[in-house]
Amino acid sequence: MICFVSRLFTGSALSPVHNDTREKYSAKLVFGSMEPAELTTEQVLRRDIPWETYMTTKLISGTGLQLLRRYDKKSESYRAQLLDDDGLSYVRVFVSILRDIFKEETVEYVLALIDEMLTANPKRARLFHDNSLADEDTYEPFLSNWFIQEKSCKILALIVSARPKSQDGPVSNGEASNSKRKSTTIDDVLKGLVEWLCAQLKNPSHPGRGIPVAVNCLAALLKEPLVRSSFVQADGVKLLTPLISPASTQQSIQLLYETCLCVWLLSFYEPAIEYLATTRTLPRLIEVVKSSTKEKVVRVVVLTLRNLLPKGTFAAHMIDLGLPQIVQSLKAQAWSDEDLLEALNQLEEGLKDNIKRLSSFDKYKQEVLLGHLDWSPMHKDPLFWRDNINNFEENDFQILRVLITILDTSSDSRALAVACFDLSQFIQHHPAGRIIVTDLKAKERVMKLMNHENAEVTKNSLLCIQRLFLGAKYASFLQV
Template structure:
């Protein structure tokens, strides 16, 4: 059977020859008794066994995963653990029971191997930043069923650990070198990023990784590792309007990841360099799924006061979108509160923004329109010196818009603004001549849109007027 088609239910129908494993001393007689008492039993019966002797079963499961390599058996034990945790996720705490202090519970899933070459370990193992160290364990070397279950189980175990554990090894009292939670988190993040880049399963690789991240990004160390692994940019393309149930769930969990990252400053700085914000706004504008709208609104509320996000939100029309959302019938009171807070925050942001801040954001985003400031003489007189910032960055961006934009409105406004720059800046003509503006504007003289042609002509007239005036003075 294709491993990708395996399910927990199908795997649990297998008959595993535990007696053979006991005869070869791969499991103990006690382990055999526990397994035979547990497997193929009703959920209520297994629940009682776990309530009475849960840590003992965890010890058996972990030891089998560590000592037995036969794929069918590994799949079976992972299915047992998956069934146990799916029925009650709180059972993940059993892995951290004090009686297991000397058990390396993470080792079977993800650990380090040192002193081997990558050729010896095989292509499925990934070299880490440590010299001659590699991630090994079921998460990296197993088939998809094994990887998927290991990922899910690891995430639950990690999140259930006592917070006092920090990054200390499980079982620190032992002389044996244990797998630390620090190593596990870093290795798991690396695997998750690998899935987002090149998924092991074409349909389930990415959703599995995102779902796991939505759980793990509550951990500060995971946020830090994820940003360092350049993972933020891998999430942005997944933020797009969704229609099917599966795609809506993926969208929701992706946005949940972004929301968790919005509490982490280095991640926010990274988000500012991607197209995450316009994607979030497009989703909140078109989505009808309440949980998706809620998590996006909460994310936008977090990002609003940071960097230039507020100005970008205004430019992207978020105040109007919030008004439309508020008029809809939402059942979630938290969503209504978040919309009200976002609305107030946007109003405060608009009040704080100077006219030049608004203009600058408009230009940098390339969303030029005939807003009042373009034709306001007072705006140009008061702000013309601001155009000198960053080596005339705004002027250069306006010229870039002439080269790259296909929007007639943006082209027309850019031509008009360049003509205004010539008129109001003492050295405007010379600066634009040095930046080779004439040829770029001339190309638009024959544009099919009359608004573009009209404003390109105005810009050229002012450029030539300067040249003629200079010639007149020289004569």
């Protein structure tokens, strides 16, 4: 059943259509006319659908007809009351119509009803997961080749997001164990959605609504681990970056907010963070937070920056881009959101800590590169090594290579002792320290200093060798 998904979301269901006419035909499929920009939900809901005819042809039941007569064309408050009283019955009717009726105008109409129902109260999406629908495939009606992509994508995103966590297994919708009919799997639904959403971000089928609809759905779906994984694999992260730019109109502000919300959700996923580090996402986020006055936009960007701060080299880049000063400026403004104020304080403290660490490492780096090694406090400070150990990886372990060169070339006993000590500290604190130092051919150089005339050099060279051999002995012990 789910074999439809990939070809329908990617548009290959239109393959019999000549390439020159495919785009026009696709527009008609999505929006119901050759001029999609003119068709709105309000226009669709003004249609009169011949429900009685469908009952005569047995496409809907008598009970279904009664429910539709009570619901259709009624006021919003009256429909809300009907849904509160018997929402499950209406979900059954809507799903059965989408499954059994193929007339485009009717499909558009029912999708508009469902969209209206869920937009008014997204919690109603839980109705699609009621236990009484265990034998119903409530995803599949939105995945057939006649569905209206925009509405179906939005509705699917809401329904999937509202599903109980117990449905995280291979089969969605709580399929009964004795069911003979294969149900649409949640993995296939999500992967199909991601493919379609990425396609919209790359080449929207509607110039005005394609990208906003895709971003809106992603903002609802990226809390799902599978969606994050599929989105990263589809190279979707870089598609969001161009959308992060200062906005002025209400529509563009909403798109910016939802785009930043997507990035915030991705900032909880390590593979996505690696992708973000290779794009211009960070400078764009900082430019937005610097110029935006919309509180919800500032909040989601600040929360994202707070998440990224301890990752990789983001902190150094943030400092280079002037974020500490921007945070101070933001704190001086009158924000009402307590979460935003707390996040600003945390971001400020985190930046201050990183400035201190970077400053101390810069001092250390300068000391090493000049060859003027001395027992300054940072050498024997465990916090310095713990907080800066990854900085030693810069420029293909440049600092380590210089330390090893000092062992070969320096005649200063103090510099030799400190260099040996620093190598021992690196071995102790870096997960692969022993292997890296060994690969850099440091062991032979350190061993030569074990017979040095200076006791301080002898002591620290011995310490370094002990840590090298201790690591090797421990490794061989684990292999036994």
